[in-house]
Amino acid sequence: MATLTRALQKLALTSTQNAPKVLTSVRYRHVPPPKPEIGHGKSYRRIVHFPENYTVKPLDVTNLGGRDPETGRLAVKGIGGGIKHKYHWIDWRRVGPSEGPPQTERVIKIIKDGCRTAFVALVAHGDKLKYILATENMKPGDLIKTSCHIPRIPVRANEGDAYPLGALPLGTQVHCIEKVPGLGGFLVHTAGSFATIMRKVDNRVIVMMPSKKEFSLLENCMCTVGRLSNVEHATTPIGSAQKNRELGNRPRSGWWQRKTGRFGRKLRRPPPVKTIGPKEDTNQEVVKLSFDGYFCKTPRAQFHY
Incomplete structure (x- = not known):
């Protein structure tokens, strides 16, 4: 009866038409703001405020902590602090x-930049200064x-030299x-990584990326010779949870319990070996001797049972 009453409350008769009209509820008409999309060039870690002209002074940074700068909603749970x-x-x-x-x-x-994995080198030409990514064996001077x-x-280049891809020999x-051409260094920025020039076809150069994928690029695309610095970055352990928090990474979960069986078999010792054989008869009659004397008549005590 109550269900029929609620259904009739939503019906209304209009003056122009005799057909009933259903009135929808306005209780849940609020439209929440759209959720931020992860990826698409956004890291949700920091916003760098770039000035109009290039400068070597450290730039102002706004840390996001994994939140969307427009809506303030949490986008990435693993970022913070x-x-x-x-x-x-x-x-x-x-x-x-x-x-x-x-x-x-x-x-x-050569300095260490906390916002990237590879080291940074300050380079001077005339009265102009600029920062570039340092190579493995680069040093001041x-x-x-x-x-x-x-x-x-082909040119026999040294570490740190910048030439077009078509000017370098194979295997560089x-x-x-x-x-x-003219875009700027776009590929291979991670510490200790490098790409290899594989072959040349007409006016294009085939380059193998660190992921073993091969890209075909124009021969006049600029590149820097050598392997990037801080090679031991990928193999260096973080060491402690506090160091991981200093790097800006939050714990992935607060309820990680390995031994509950939630994530697989419990870490416990296997059961003992089970011996399989004929069953023993436990209903056998027990014979109890009631004779208290000696079984052997002899004066020697070692034969008294």
Whole structure:
């Protein structure tokens, strides 16, 4: 009866039509804000405030802690806290002369940037300073070259030199590779990683990425020679939970109990070996002797049973 009463309360007769009209409830008409989408170029870890002109001064950073900057809703659960780090603006474009001798730059110092895995090198050319990603064996005082010219004979480049892909011999290890000429170093930024030039076909170069995938790029795409610095980053253990929190990583779960059987077999000793054989008859009659004397008549005590 109560169900029929509620159904009749939603019916109403209009003046123009005699057909009943159902009135919907307005209790749940609130539309929540859209959920943030994970990925698509957003990390939800920090926002870097870039100025209009390039500078080597540390940039201002706003830590998000895994939340969407527009709605404030939690997007990534594993991000939060951490030590505040200074962000150094990397100049991804290595521009050099297209003809003549290459441009020479000097490495001033190598620093550790907390916002990236590889080390950062401060490079000077004339009165201009810029940051680039440091290679494995780069040290202060080194001279690096940059050129956009593709000669007829491949160039024997050193670590840190920037040349087009078509100017380097096969088997060269490179990083900070451009996808499109003039875009800037877009591929291979992780510490200790490198790509390998495999072969050349017409005006394109086949490059094998660290993931063993092969990309076909134009020969005039710029790249930097050598392997990136901080090679031991991937094999260095974090060491403690507190260090992991300092890196800005929150615990994945607060209810991780391995021995409950929730995630597989409990960690306990296997049962003992079970012997299988004929069953023993436990209903046998027990014969009890009631004679208290000696079984053997002899004076020797060792024969008295």
